[in-house]
Amino acid sequence: MNPTDTISDRAKAIMESPMRADLEVYFDALENLYHPSKNPQGAFPLNMAENTLGWNLLKSKIQQIQENEIVPDWASKYGNTLGVDSFRETVAQFLSTFLIGCPIQQEHLAFSSGLTSVIDLSVFLLANEGDTAVFPAPAYPVYKNDIGAIPGIKRFDLQTHDTIDELSAGIPLDEKSLRQALKTLEESGERFKILVLTHPDNPTGAVYSDKQLTLIADWCIDHRIHLVVNEIYGCSLIDTNHPAIAGDYPAQVSFRSFGNIMAAYKSPYLHLWYSFSKDFGISGFRVGLVHSYNEAFLNAYANANLTHSVSNYTQWILQCLLEDHDFIADYLRQYQKELTACYVMVVELLKKHQIPYVPSRGSLFVWIDLSDWLEENTDIGQEALWLDIYHATGVLLTPGEGFGHRQKGHFRLVISYHIPSHLRVALQRLDDYLQKTVRTKD
Known part of the structure; x- marks a missing residue:
């Protein structure tokens, strides 16, 4: 056989x-x-x-936590499928202080075992099988597997430029290229349901300006398309003022989290992904999150997330780590x-x-x-x-x-x-x- x-x-x-x-x-x-x-x-x-x-540096701190702190009883029990409440609150404070830069609340956060799980579950809940997610090219290759293997979402690579020098001032994504992608997909009988941006970008390291993100958000909301911004590298920032490389940046476009636009709009079509895998080099801990103001989405996420939940012991370790803002x-x-x-x-x-x-x-x-x-x-x-x-x-x-x-x-x-x-x-x-x-x- x-x-x-x-x-x-x-x-x-x-x-x-x-x-x-x-x-x-x-x-x-x-x-x-x-x-x-x-x-x-x-x-x-x-x-x-x-x-x-x-x-x-992190290893020493984590070993110190394990040696000096008492493991709470909740670490051995079932908990909120979106994440233990104290952990969600600690991460909300971390995001507000070190990534997003404005206050966010724990009720707008959901956690899964790594960003791959977050992506898988997010697109499963935001789109129907056969719908299309659009990515400005070049984009992380494994997105195709993340959105396609289980959720059954198609990937469309949007060509925004021809040569690499066109990226020197950032990714030239605008309304014109989005309209063209929408037209192309509609003409082929496909449904443009999600736009995914990585910010800072994988693989180019480029960032989107605040003005650019606002225009893209407006367009997506107008067309009822979900915009998800992946900020998994949001704290992995290059010092562009370093004398050896400063000349490469004639236009000083600084990273600013999409979470600020989300806080202002509170739209059900805007979402943010993050994970501790890259900025903290702990990909083996398997902790990712989605930030959203879409209550229906988060309610569905809570019901579907049991198979993707983060270990409570891992949540406790990270909670202790992230509570120490001086160390972070x-x-x-x-x-x-x-x-x-x-x-x-x-x-x-x-x-x-x-x-x-x-x-x-x-x-x-x-x-x-x-x-x-x-x-x-x-x-x-x-x-x-x-x-x-x-x-x-x-x-x-x-x-x-x-x-x-x-x-x-x-x-x-x-x-x-x-x-x-x-x-x-x-x-x-x-x-x-x-x-x-x-x-x-x-």
């Missing part, structure tokens, strides 16, 4: 749809990780959005300083080799253009270059496949996966490779 005959058609479709193009090679790199003394020839995965820069402020200062230092190292290499890139204002990434090194301007040519870099240097970038942009030769480089001293070794290997490899377009 064929094993696939024992599973559902839905399972077959999921099985045949890889989560991301680089996963197998990533696991290969993990088996051979670089270590300065134990494995100096090892690999450098710069493709996975992991943040290790602040873990030592100090952590974010140190983390952002180190993140900026890593970004500067990468940019210096890119400038040395005249490689086009998007000046990042936040996130864990640099979006770079290596199209001048492509043997052929195709998906095959792009994959060949990606694998050649990995096999020659041990440095694994995220390939452009799956990001939804039509241009070839663009890659994502994660700046936070390794501590600065290890990242420096990886960049030296890339430097050697680029010096030895002739540009195909020279």
Whole structure:
């Protein structure tokens, strides 16, 4: 018997749809990780959005909590499926102070086991199977799986630009491009139900201006389209005033949370996603949230979230951590300083080799253009270059496949996966490779 005959058609479709193009090679790199003394020839995965820069500081604080605090009885019991009340209140205060910048209330928050669960459940409740969610391209590849595998929502990649230099001042998303996306989808018989923005963006590191977000919010409300802004990198900000990179930012557009617009509008069509995975480097804790003023949505979320709920013990640990605002402020200062230092190292290499890139204002990434090194301007040519870099240097970038942009030769480089001293070794290997490899377009 064929094993696939024992599973559902839905399972077959999921099985045949890889989560991301680089996963197998990533696991290969993990088996051979670089270590300065134990494995100096090892690999450098710069493709996975992991943040290790602040873990030592957080680890010490978490160990201190476990040693000095008494575990509450509620940690061992069932609780509110949206999140334990004291935890929700603590996170509301954290968001108000460190991310959104204006007061929000716990009743407008719901928590699930990681942002993937939040995305899965949010789109399941906001749209019907077969509806379409629109993403300005390039966009995080796994969004396709997050919204499609279980909720059955389609992904549409909206092309807002042709070349990477058009992103130097931000993502050129406006009403004209939204109207075109709506027209294209309607003409093909599809329903534009959700618009998802990542802010700061994955993979470009760009941010949306407050004016831009307001115009987009107005358009979405007018057309009864849900606008969801993913701010999972909202505290992973680059110091754009750093002297080594300040010249890359002629227009000083600073990150400002979409939560401020939500607080003013209180519209049922506006929502915000966040997780502690990236800013705090604790992806293994599996804690994500949705912020919304849509009461019907949150009521449905409460009923559907039992299978996605966060462990009460995890909520307790995070509650203790987030209650210490002095520690959080100090952590974010140190983390952002180190993140900026890593970004500067990468940019210096890119400038040395005249490689086009998007000046990042936040996130864990640099979006770079290596199209001048492509043997052929195709998906095959792009994959060949990606694998050649990995096999020659041990440095694994995220390939452009799956990001939804039509241009070839663009890659994502994660700046936070390794501590600065290890990242420096990886960049030296890339430097050697680029010096030895002739540009195909020279």
